[in-house]
Amino acid sequence: MSSNKKFLQEELTRMSGVNPKKCMKCGKCSGTCPAYDEMEYHPHQFVSMVESGDIEPLLNSKSLYRCLTCFACVDRCPRGVEPAKLVEAVRLVAVRKQGANHMTANDVPAMLDDDIPQQAIVSAFRKYTK
Amino acid sequence: MKVSYFPGCTLKNKAKDLDLYARRSAEVLGVTLEEIENWQCCGGVFTTSNDEVATKLSSVRALKEAAAKGQPLVSVCSACHNVIKQTNHAMQNDAFFASKVNNYMGQEPYAGETTVYHYLELLRDVVGYDQVKAKVVNPLAGKKIAAYYGCLLLRPNSTMQMDDPENPTIMEDLIKAMGAEPVVYARRNECCGGYVTMENPEFAKRKSLDIIENAKAAGAEVLVTACPLCRYNLQKAGTDMPVVYITELLAEALGVKEVTNEQ
Ligand code: SF4
Numbered sequence: 001m002s003s004n005k006k007f008l009q010e011e012l013t014r015m016s017g018v019n020p021k022k023c024m025k026c027g028k029c030s031g032t033c034p035a036y037d038e039m040e041y042h043p044h045q046f047v048s049m050v051e052s053g054d055i056e057p058l059l060n061s062k063s064l065y066r067c068l069t070c071f072a073c074v075d076r077c078p079r080g081v082e083p084a085k086l087v088e089a090v091r092l093v094a095v096r097k098q099g100a101n102h103m104t105a106n107d108v109p110a111m112l113d114d115d116i117p118q119q120a121i122v123s124a125f126r127k128y129t130k
Numbered sequence: 131m132k133v134s135y136f137p138g139c140t141l142k143n144k145a146k147d148l149d150l151y152a153r154r155s156a157e158v159l160g161v162t163l164e165e166i167e168n169w170q171c172c173g174g175v176f177t178t179s180n181d182e183v184a185t186k187l188s189s190v191r192a193l194k195e196a197a198a199k200g201q202p203l204v205s206v207c208s209a210c211h212n213v214i215k216q217t218n219h220a221m222q223n224d225a226f227f228a229s230k231v232n233n234y235m236g237q238e239p240y241a242g243e244t245t246v247y248h249y250l251e252l253l254r255d256v257v258g259y260d261q262v263k264a265k266v267v268n269p270l271a272g273k274k275i276a277a278y279y280g281c282l283l284l285r286p287n288s289t290m291q292m293d294d295p296e297n298p299t300i301m302e303d304l305i306k307a308m309g310a311e312p313v314v315y316a317r318r319n320e321c322c323g324g325y326v327t328m329e330n331p332e333f334a335k336r337k338s339l340d341i342i343e344n345a346k347a348a349g350a351e352v353l354v355t356a357c358p359l360c361r362y363n364l365q366k367a368g369t370d371m372p373v374v375y376i377t378e379l380l381a382e383a384l385g386v387k388e389v390t391n392e393q
Pocket residue numbers: 022023024025026027028029030043044047076077078079080081082083
């Protein structure tokens with residue numbers, strides 16, 4: 001593994017507190033994930049790809065913005081791996097780059113209707129931008 | 131008794147009913163919700179990464195205000211509650227994170243001393259559902275009510291510690307105390323689509339429809355929730371299933387729904 005990949009891998013495990021080596025590859029996290037059909041990479045793949053250092057495809061994937069932060073994969077993983085925390089760490093590494101916000105204030109007006117709660121807007125901003 | 135109260139941004143705007151009926155019902159039950167002064171939005175979702183500090187400071191400020199008054203901190207919005215409880219848990223258990231927060235805030239150090247309750251926990255654990263039942267003047271007899279938990283109330287269970295995350299009863303027991311019949315169905319703790327509704331409303335609609343169909347098949351006549359975003363997504367699914375806040379039903383059962391001279 002290149003030193004850059006190694007650094008990124010260590011950074012992600014540090015930020016998330018997730019140890020991908022605990023995973024026994026049962027797939028339960030992906031089986032219970034409500035965003036499964038919308039994702040190119042699924043929660044179990046986030047775990048295995050971070051473990052193998054294959055992180056670049058995850059950083060560039062829209063899957064980062066499909067995760068609902070529902071914590072189903074966290075609570076239902078039989079090994080306590082907590083995949084959502086890894087998805088979050090990869091998303092943060094992606095959006096912390098300058099100009100890499102997934103959503104901007106200019107995008108918002110087109111998404112609004114009369115009923116949408118403020119909570120939806122602040123939550124999306126928290127997940128998609130830095 | 132008096133407790134500190136964090137209403138949150140949405141309860142001051144699109145979800146005024148959730149707030150109003152919570153306050154009125156609490157008064158009937160002998161609890162005053164004292165709004166935290168100058169509270170700031172919790173951000174809607176907790177960021178799990180342990181190097182995220184700034185996004186959690188508004189929660190810490192609210193927690194510290196409650197600590198200064200020696201009161202528990204209550205919220206009724208499931209999202210606020212989730213963010214505040216997870217932040218408090220991090221202040222208790224992650225010394226590195228807590229030291230960064232305390233260094234930044236520079237006053238009395240805070241180590242997670244405040245007890246954080248969701249409104250439902252306040253009713254179950256402090257007031258007691260038997261007391262709620264005793265105050266019901268307008269029992270919702272014969273109504274088949276399905277509780278919708280979603281994700282934020284129960285998960286992550288290691289931190290939220292509210293109920294069995296796969297077989298919860300906290301809302302069903304309240305529904306019983308109000309004299310109605312709870313409807314239990316499989317998808318009550320699956321996600322409605324959450325904030326993804328902003329850029330992908332069709333996806334949120336599919337998730338919400340799964341939930342509503344499942345509740346309907348189990349015999350539900352109405353869905354109840356404590357989360358404005360859940361309510362929005364479920365309503366936008368475009369079915370004829372009514373979706374109401376649990377506090378609205380509570381106010382109805384306690385006979386204070388129609389009062390108009392609120393503070
Ligand atoms: S549920 Fe846990 S152990 Fe199973 S594949 Fe997912 S992360 Fe690995």
